[in-house]
Amino acid sequence: MEVVIVQDATAGGELIAESIATLLRRKRDALIGVATGSSPLPIYQALTAKVASGAVDASGARIAQLDEYVGLPAGHPESYRSVVLREVVRPLGLDESAFMGPDGSADDILAACEAYDRALAAAGGVDLQLLGIGTDGHIGFNEPVSSLASRTRIKTLTEQTRVDNARFFEGDIEQVPHHVITQGIGTILEARHLVLLATGEGKAEAVAQTVEGPLAALVPASALQLHPHATVVVDEAAASKLKLADYYRATFAAKPEWQGL
Ligand code: F6R
Numbered sequence: 630m631e632v633v634i635v636q637d638a639t640a641g642g643e644l645i646a647e648s649i650a651t652l653l654r655r656k657r658d659a660l661i662g663v664a665t666g667s668s669p670l671p672i673y674q675a676l677t678a679k680v681a682s683g684a685v686d687a688s689g690a691r692i693a694q695l696d697e698y699v700g701l702p703a704g705h706p707e708s709y710r711s712v713v714l715r716e717v718v719r720p721l722g723l724d725e726s727a728f729m730g731p732d733g734s735a736d737d738i739l740a741a742c743e744a745y746d747r748a749l750a751a752a753g754g755v756d757l758q759l760l761g762i763g764t765d766g767h768i769g770f771n772e773p774v775s776s777l778a779s780r781t782r783i784k785t786l787t788e789q790t791r792v793d794n795a796r797f798f799e800g801d802i803e804q805v806p807h808h809v810i811t812q813g814i815g816t817i818l819e820a821r822h823l824v825l826l827a828t829g830e831g832k833a834e835a836v837a838q839t840v841e842g843p844l845a846a847l848v849p850a851s852a853l854q855l856h857p858h859a860t861v862v863v864d865e866a867a868a869s870k871l872k873l874a875d876y877y878r879a880t881f882a883a884k885p886e887w888q889g890l
Pocket of ligand 1: 768
């Protein structure tokens, strides 16, 4: 696992956006897996700026959603489908046909989950998966004690996650759905490159356990330790509980630029 400590969220967004741009220059129809929430927004803004300036052509990119609330009416502004279309697909100038995601309003949720895993595989698999991390260590919506081999399925959000996400629902926890569809940890681990961005002190404990703690279902993000190409980008605040922070800094500073992330 590579840990990169950046000054702030903007620097993290720029670094990761450049990595996506490099991928798109090599593979113009790369399948980019996207997370929602606040953390990845600087990535999407930086990537959109690169597309606008002509630094990268993203017109062949394909976008895959990581997770989705269950039970929000179609078109709800906080459904993750709406968020990804608003924050990623449209700003990059892509057509909706370039986007795939699980159907959180399906009558048969089980079938929708299985269909999404099949669709990801049929699309050739995710080339680069962006991840955030919950304060409880979740990735996607794989809450603590999720199976490390799990596939896309329905999960129940913890109270903590519903509290954390109430800010997207007028601060009203009652509006935050209890259930979600999420790519499983096993599904996420099939992506060719995992890139997690965490910012702010509130993520410091979860980051430390993910990177330096034991592999444990209690901390779902620790599954990144199993992946051959996992990158964790953190700002100074989110890095504040890492024991080997100086080592990560020195390693990245000495890394040849051609290697990228
Ligand atoms: C959402 C997702 C979640 C978030 C996590 C952190 O698609 O994958 O794991 O990344 O809840 O959310 P923020 O970034 O809002 O703190």
